[in-house]
Amino acid sequence: MLHSADPAAVSALTGAFIEPERGILHATGFILAPGGKVAQACYSTGPIGRITAIDTLRILRFVQRSR
Known part of the structure; x- marks a missing residue:
C-alpha cells in the first residue's frame, strides 16, 4: 500500500496502470x-x-516445480 507516492514514478518503475x-x-x-x-x-x-x-x-508451487 502506498500513500503520497508519485503515480508517474511508481508507474515508470513497476508498470502500474495510472x-x-x-x-x-x-x-x-x-x-x-x-x-x-x-x-x-x-x-x-x-x-x-x-x-x-x-x-x-x-503460483509459488508452480514456480518451485519449474526450477
Whole structure:
C-alpha cells in the first residue's frame, strides 16, 4: 500500500496502470520468482481480478516445480 507516492514514478518503475482522469494508481500485484523475474502480474482497475492468497500459493508451487 502506498500513500503520497508519485503515480508517474511508481508507474515508470513497476508498470502500474495510472487512471489519467483521477491521477491515481490502480491495484497492481506482482509475484517475483528467484532472481527477481516476474512470475505473475495482475493489473486491476476494480475490486475484481486481484491476486488472492490461494492464487499466490499456486503460483509459488508452480514456480518451485519449474526450477
